[in-house]
Amino acid sequence: MALVTFTSPMHKDKTVYAVAGSHTQTVLALAKDNHIPIDFGCQNGECGTCLVKVKAIEKNRIHGGPLTDGEINVLRELGKITRAQVEKMLVDDLPPTEWRLACQMVVRDEDILVEYPSK
Numbered sequence: 001m002a003l004v005t006f007t008s009p010m011h012k013d014k015t016v017y018a019v020a021g022s023h024t025q026t027v028l029a030l031a032k033d034n035h036i037p038i039d040f041g042c043q044n045g046e047c048g049t050c051l052v053k054v055k056a057i058e059k060n061r062i063h064g065g066p067l068t069d070g071e072i073n074v075l076r077e078l079g080k081i082t083r084a085q086v087e088k089m090l091v092d093d094l095p096p097t098e099w100r101l102a103c104q105m106v107v108r109d110e111d112i113l114v115e116y117p118s119k
Contacts, residue, residue, distance in 0.1 A: 003057070003111040006036045010118030018107040027052060027114055028102035038116045043103045045070040048078050050102035056095075057111035064105045064112070067096050071104045 002018040004027070016034045018025060028050050031038045041049035045068060054064060067075070067089075075081040080099035088094060102116070 002107055002109050004030060004107060005057075005111075005113045006031060006034075006038075006116060007113060008037075008116050008118045011037065025107050026103055027054070027100070027105045027107060030107055031102060031114075031116075036116075037118070038102050040103060045074060045101050045104040048074045048101065051078065051080070051117075052100055052102045052105075053098050053115040054100050054105065055098060055113045055115075057113060064096055064100060064108060067100075068104050071101050074101060075099055 003015055004018050005013055005015040007013045014034065014036055016030060016036075018030055028038060028040055028043065038052065039049050041047040043050075067086075072081065072086055075097065076083065076086070078099075081097050085097065089096060102114070
């Protein structure tokens with residue numbers, strides 16, 4: 001089981017279990033199931049409302065699956081990733097950027113820290 005810790009300046013940190021091996025549950029779905037107030041809009045990876053910062057707890061671990069094409073486009077529009085970074089990730093098979101869309105990032109079997117903004 002993966003442990004996912006949600007942290008925000010306005011809310012108490014909360015750590016929850018993600019079902020190991022499901023590979024279908026997004027960070028946003030996990031947050032909603034556990035009453036964690038991550039803002040969201042379209043839930044399709046098109047609006048950028050659910051932007052979060054994700055870090056692997058263990059050093060040298062990959063955090064999350066690859067970025068979707070839609071997620072790349074939104075992150076580029078928001079100025080969180082450059083074309084050069086995307087190309088480097090693809091060519092060098094690097095882990096994804098720390099900026100992710102909660103509605104697109106699928107929880108894997110790894111412990112992560114998810115930083116989300118608060119209003």
